[in-house]
Amino acid sequence: MDMYQNLFDVVKKHDLVVIMTHKNPDLDGFSSSICMSYMLNKMGIESRVFLGETERDISVIKAMKELEKTSFPIQYIHQEEFENLENVLLLVLDVNKDFLLEYPEILQQKWDTVVIDHHIKDVHYIKDTVMSYVNANASSIVEIMVGYLQYLGMNIPPLLATILLAGMEIDTNSFNVKTTAETFLSAAYLMSNGADTIKKQELLKEVKSTYIKKQYFIKNSRMINEKMALCVLDQSVYSNKFLASLSEDLLQFENVEASFTIGKLKDQRIGISARSLGNINVLEIIRRLGGGGHLTEAATQIENQTIAEVEKQLLSVIEGGNI
Numbered sequence: 551m552d553m554y555q556n557l558f559d560v561v562k563k564h565d566l567v568v569i570m571t572h573k574n575p576d577l578d579g580f581s582s583s584i585c586m587s588y589m590l591n592k593m594g595i596e597s598r599v600f601l602g603e604t605e606r607d608i609s610v611i612k613a614m615k616e617l618e619k620t621s622f623p624i625q626y627i628h629q630e631e632f633e634n635l636e637n638v639l640l641l642v643l644d645v646n647k648d649f650l651l652e653y654p655e656i657l658q659q660k661w662d663t664v665v666i667d668h669h670i671k672d673v674h675y676i677k678d679t680v681m682s683y684v685n686a687n688a689s690s691i692v693e694i695m696v697g698y699l700q701y702l703g704m705n706i707p708p709l710l711a712t713i714l715l716a717g718m719e720i721d722t723n724s725f726n727v728k729t730t731a732e733t734f735l736s737a738a739y740l741m742s743n744g745a746d747t748i749k750k751q752e753l754l755k756e757v758k759s760t761y762i763k764k765q766y767f768i769k770n771s772r773m774i775n776e777k778m779a780l781c782v783l784d785q786s787v788y789s790n791k792f793l794a795s796l797s798e799d800l801l802q803f804e805n806v807e808a809s810f811t812i813g814k815l816k817d818q819r820i821g822i823s824a825r826s827l828g829n830i831n832v833l834e835i836i837r838r839l840g841g842g843g844h845l846t847e848a849a850t851q852i853e854n855q856t857i858a859e860v861e862k863q864l865l866s867v868i869e870g871g872n873i
């Protein structure tokens with residue numbers, strides 16, 4: 551495929567590739583970064599995976615420990631080490647908005663930049679790139695990385711295959727959303743490279759207290775019409791990820807075609823996370839509340855309002871109709 555050839559042409563013009571994903575790295579972005587670095591090493595191109603200061607997903611921390619145990623050949627880089635680097639390529643994975651980069655200030659280095667992503671672009675996309683490949687039809691960045699491995703005819707160690715498969719599972723909510731034939735073919739490739747499904751489950755295990763909390767909120771969720779479910783959290787602060795995972799979980803229930811979760815993200819900030827199986831365009835709804843995203847996954851953040859006020863607004867947008 552052209553994009554893989556182009557990527558190869560671009561990277562080989564540089565002495566060092568710095569790979570960066572989004573803030574609060576998850577396993578899709580992280581495992582893809584490790585995979586990219588592995589491929590570059592095999593091509594004889596030096597690379598470093600950026601390690602920032604934003605909180606990593608617990609699954610990423612577990613994966614890092616596993617990689618360390620096997621002395622997996624990977625080199626990390628921190629922001630203090632940017633001085634005196636020359637002919638560097640910044641390779642951005644799993645994000646295309648500048649402010650969502652794990653360390654947005656990296657753009658001030660004015661390095662040649664490549665963006666590879668699967669999220670829809672908006673006005674905040676990273677400009678001045680030497681190459682940009684954004685495929686919103688891909689389930690995950692892992693899927694795009696597997697395409698590159700196959701293009702190069704390269705096999706990978708079982709541990710990397712396992713971590714990649716776990717990353718793919720996260721982005722597709724266990725192969726339920728955004729999943730195409732290509733997704734399963736990529737998963738099959740990872741399995742044939744020795745991905746270990748037991749180890750994968752260990753990486754993805756959630757903390758029991760989080761699980762119990764989720765069950766509590768799901769139990770208290772309700773249908774707001776025949777097809778939409780709503781989950782409203784309590785007054786504690788939760789992560790975007792927690793809201794999103796609740797909306798995703800709601801989609802598995804009977805009659806639910808779209809789901810919304812409302813919760814506090816910060817003291818003065820309420821978030822709504824929306825998910826859809828595909829028939830209902832949640833982006834349309836969320837846009838009216840100042841947010842963005844995809845047809846099947848969208849989110850917004852609203853300042854200086856209470857959870858109850860945000861709930862009222864959401865309901866009135868939905869009842870407002872034409873959706």
Ligand SMILES: [Mn+2]
Binds near residue numbers: 668691
């Ligand atoms: Mn992703």
